[in-house]
Amino acid sequence: MITAEEFAAGAQMLAAAWGRCLAGDTQWCWQASTHPFAASVRTVLPPPLPPEAAPAAAGALPPTDQPSSAQRKAGSPGPASTSSGDVGFAIQEEEEDPASVAGSPAGSSSPPQLLTLTCHVAYHPSYRVPVLYFEAVGPNGVPLGLGAEHPLLRRPFYMLHPCQTEAIMQLLTNPEDDSQLDGAPAAAAAGSREATGATALPPQAAPAAHGRMLRYLLAWLSVAGQPLGLSPPVELWLQASS
Amino acid sequence: MSGQPADSKVVILFKQTGDAPILKQNKIDGQERFAKLVDFLRKKLGRDQVFMYLKEAFSPSPEERIATLHDAFAVDGRLVVNYALTPAWG
Numbered sequence: 290m291i292t293a294e295e296f297a298a299g300a301q302m303l304a305a306a307w308g309r310c311l312a313g314d315t316q317w318c319w320q321a322s323t324h325p326f327a328a329s330v331r332t333v334l335p336p337p338l339p340p341e342a343a344p345a346a347a348g349a350l351p352p353t354d355q356p357s358s359a360q361r362k363a364g365s366p367g368p369a370s371t372s373s374g375d376v377g378f379a380i381q382e383e384e385e386d387p388a389s390v391a392g393s394p395a396g397s398s399s400p401p402q403l404l405t406l407t408c409h410v411a412y413h414p415s416y417r418v419p420v421l422y423f424e425a426v427g428p429n430g431v432p433l434g435l436g437a438e439h440p441l442l443r444r445p446f447y448m449l450h451p452c453q454t455e456a457i458m459q460l461l462t463n464p465e466d467d468s469q470l471d472g473a474p475a476a477a478a479a480g481s482r483e484a485t486g487a488t489a490l491p492p493q494a495a496p497a498a499h500g501r502m503l504r505y506l507l508a509w510l511s512v513a514g515q516p517l518g519l520s521p522p523v524e525l526w527l528q529a530s531s
Numbered sequence: 532m533s534g535q536p537a538d539s540k541v542v543i544l545f546k547q548t549g550d551a552p553i554l555k556q557n558k559i560d561g562q563e564r565f566a567k568l569v570d571f572l573r574k575k576l577g578r579d580q581v582f583m584y585l586k587e588a589f590s591p592s593p594e595e596r597i598a599t600l601h602d603a604f605a606v607d608g609r610l611v612v613n614y615a616l617t618p619a620w621g
Contacts (some may be wrong), residue, residue, distance in 0.1 A: 460548060460615055461588040502587060511589040512582075520592030522600055529586065 290417040290455065290507060299502030300410060300419075301509070307501060312523045317410075408519060410510070416451040418458065419506065421513040454509065461508045503529045541601040542608055543604030543613065545569065546586075548615035554589045572614055583614045 290297070304317035350476040424516050506522050507529055540563040552553040554575060559567065565583075572581045584590040593596055601610045 361556060442576075458580065460582070461584055461590070507591045511591070512584075515590065515592060518592075518594075520594075521589070523591065523595055526587070526589055527603055 291412075291419075291502065292417070293414065295502045296412040296419060296506075299506040302503040303506045306525060306529060307521070310402050311522065371400060403493060406519075408514075409516065410506075413451045416455065417515070418451050418454040420451045420454070421508050421517075423508075423517055456511070457504070457512050458509060461512070462505065500529065534566060539598070541597060541605070543597070543612060544609045544611045546613050548613050554615075559597060561596065561601055563597050564593060565595045565597060565600065566593035568591060568597065569579050576614075576616070578616060581592065581614050581616060583612055586613055610619055 300317075300318050305318045307317050407424045407426070410419050411422065412418075413420045504526075507526055511520050511526075538560040539561050542556055542558055545557040547553050554572075557571070559571075569581065569583055572583065573579065582590070585600065587604055591600055597610070604610060
């Protein structure tokens, strides 16, 4: 379990570290919000690009601080309420997906379908863990259902449910007999549908605690992002651990 | 990374977590991707899902080259890959 503040700190570090380590392509954009958990579902999609657009371009919602390049899509304004408080950050990623299940039927001569994969990482206040939302949209802006194409009302996002996150994070952060992790958080209670009291972390100096939060989020993202091909690369991990 | 021959083998030690069965160590070509280790364990354990991670606390992308992970994280020439039968996601 982590607190909202820890998530906020770790998420911003992740966005910064990712940007340092992996220029171009997929970037994370931190966006603070007071909306409760459900609000992270809402996002505004960027305008669709023509199929000839360069693949693997990424945009960030909303354009806070993110360098733009010719390949980036224009970011759209994010959710309305934005002040400090609850938390979320967003990523947009275009992937070439010639084997895309949906989108408009492509003739044999058309270029590969571009899928826009939008991911949000938000903090779940009840489970006290990060949650990942994602949505895939075809080149004409039509959302893609997993395995089937159908219009989705109000473009709901798919979400990886947080109840497994706790158990997984416990595995990842539980110190082993010869663990080299310093300051690994004490094992939290196993996944439970009820919110439990926060487990106090061992007292740490602020920089060490922040480093731990970055590693926590990298660890979490390495699991949650895998089905979407969004794993943080090893280099990022090595950088965070050094 | 280091200039290893294309067919260089690396030693993997699978370490179980919880109630997963224990396996011996194996060798695999470092140029293979992590997905190959995942498939190997899935077949060995007869499970659809096996959660694999490094004790440094992350779960490698299936696309990572094993040699990269080995170079970075091997101890005593062996890369320890933890595995558990906890379903990672529904």
